[in-house]
Amino acid sequence: MRQRVRKGLLIYSALMFPMTFFLLSPFVIVLSASQGVLNGSAMIFGLLLMFSVIGSRLFCGWLCPGGTVQDYISVANNRHWNSKFKNLAKYIIWLMWFSFIVFLWIHNWPIKANFLYFMDINIQYLIIYGIVMSIIYLFTLMTGRRGMCHSLCWMAPFMVIGETIADFLHIPRFRLKAKPDACVSCGKCSRICPMGLNIAEMVKSGRVDNTECINCLECVDGCPKKAIGFGICQKQ
Template sequence: MSARKAGTTRQRARRLVLLVSFLQFPVTIFYFSPVLAISGAFEGVVAGCLLVFTLQFLVSLVARRAFCGWLCAAGGLQEIEADVAGKPAKLGWRTRIKYVIWVPWVLTIIAGAWLAGGFSIVDPLYHTTAGMSVANLMGLGIYLGIVALFFIPNLILGRRAMCHCICWMAPFMVLGGKLGRVLRIPQLHIAAESDRCIHCGKCERACPMSLPVEELLCDGAIADAECIQCAACADTCPKDVLKLRLGRMR
């Protein structure tokens, strides 16, 4: 199989997984809930979502933000939307908003656990009905609200804008990725042979995160914290300048 055909197959498989993840969102949404993490902490309960956030951090030591590129239901929704309204996202200072949200949220979880006398119960199915998130009208309302939150702003701000701006899970993976790099753990990343680049711009147009790929590849690897290891840039490169690799980043 040629490299180009293999890349096309990989992207089709990736987007299929994202689509399936989004279709499962009514079942899984509470496992990513920032609200249940807080309410559970005030009750001394380690909710399922808190377990998921911890797992995301640990996996990101190696996989960095691959969850965003390959498994995230909200990411799948945004990539479907990008086929309709796919203008590049406006980045810059907007990528810092998620940290302004994340820090007080995590501090609130810590404060809640402290007031509860610590975590005493681990309940993966916390506030779900037999493991299902959407099992009543309230759950349906929460689901529709989250879908609107990740869908409507992107029409104005560009593709996957909410991944950049508000995602409360992204900082766990960004910090995990940075720690893994400090510890010199082999990581999943996009490696680059910058001297072979012909500056055709296809990689930047393919990037779902609207990153300046041609600028970033000059360092020999795409090390930007907003990169989600989806390999869309590598799979569209006509000269195989970019490749998805597992190893230590330069």
């Protein structure tokens, strides 16, 4: 039931994406920053960072429209796309992108807030939307399960920063909990993880913290031995 609700939310979010795109766009942030504007995307990303201090990456697993598209593309390419190097790529890209935005904000200071900046759905908007969707589609097709989340996502670093702040300050946040004694090493959790994480190995080690985990709870609901739980708690 929980996974049906999650998938329903993801599909709804994907259907709404043509309307919400300007609130989640890295390009529109750059465009607005170049004109001295703090737009809706910048505000939403800031809110996501704050939310992740408690909610970790629940947004990625339950609401991200780009994630939904990737989950459906993985039918065509279900390969695992998860390694330190592949995951590192998004932080390098993010750092360059975010540094450029900060540069533009400083250059155009004082900046003014305009939540609805670029909201008009016109031809320019549709072209940008089409380009971004094509990148998500093709990149995931070439890489594998949520390849975009692992290597290119411009939003994930904000949430990982939020998680890191929570752990550093010992703030309880949403996380998985392992029950290693209940695990029979069947490997089902790793097979169904949309992020391609080796969650079975993590459960056995008793440490299920991983910044790539999107808190979708597929592993929790799929485990036949109920060896994975979840809750809001501090880092152990």
